[in-house]
């Protein structure tokens with residue numbers, strides 16, 4: 001019998017040099033605190049570098065949504081390097097391209113446009129969480145237009 | 152005789168899920184933008200982790216100060232593992248305790264208490280930078 005997925009693990013890059021890194025972080029908060037609080041779990045990305053056993057278990061036993069700030073995809077690469085089997089990866093810059101009127105500014109503190117952009121992005125990702133949890137019954141996620149890593 | 156370093160690298164943990172991690176990040180940004188803008192540089196920890204040789208040279212090029220949100224010390228251990236032993240390691244909770252400030256409970260939407268905490272941590276980072284740059 002297949003094991004049912006209980007949570008979607010959420011990671012964000014939190015890049016400190018760009019507003020888009022802060023947007024990624026804020027999308028993580030919006031998704032896990034407001035949009036799907038019972039179905040998701042936000043975890044510190046940096047725990048992967050210290051090989052934290054709980055984090056390793058989390059990413060191997062649950063589907064993962066990862067949000068990077070820019071095309072360097074740092075967080076996705078870390079998850080990939082740590083052997084996460086099912087990762088759906090997004091970049092906050094892509095959400096900005098879709099909502100060009102919402103220009104994020106600030107790193108320590110995001111402006112209102114950046115916060116709104118993060119909220120809209122999290123709303124869009126709600127469906128991905130639901131899909132991943134549905135797909136959890138057979139251990140597969142459905143195709144999406146975004147980057148999917150499956151091993 | 153060795154040359155004094157010109158700049159210090161500061162590396163904050165990512166700290167998304169722990170309030171201290173948010174303070175670490177905000178405090179580092181405050182040092183970079185306001186307190187010591189010309190004396191320090193930073194690198195996104197995720198870029199450092201995922202990056203190539205160039206990024207890994209960061210802690211060899213600059214003496215580094217890591218700032219961690221909690222006692223897991225991801226930035227300190229990660230920096231040592233990937234590049235070189237940091238010149239200084241700070242932990243938010245220890246600084247708040249030392250300064251008699253309350254532990255922080257919010258992850259985002261920082262209020263006055265969190266801003267005071269970030270300021271205190273930023274001052275400690277600045278002092279650590281001064282110490283490294285002033286050292287013989």
Ligand code: SF4
Pocket residue numbers: 013014015016017018020021068069070071072073074075195196197198
């Ligand atoms: S993806 Fe990497 S370089 Fe881009 S904002 Fe995030 S941490 Fe920084």
Ligand code: SF4
Pocket residue numbers: 044045046047164165166167168169171172219220221222223224225226
């Ligand atoms: S040191 Fe603590 S707060 Fe920072 S990334 Fe690691 S677990 Fe998170």
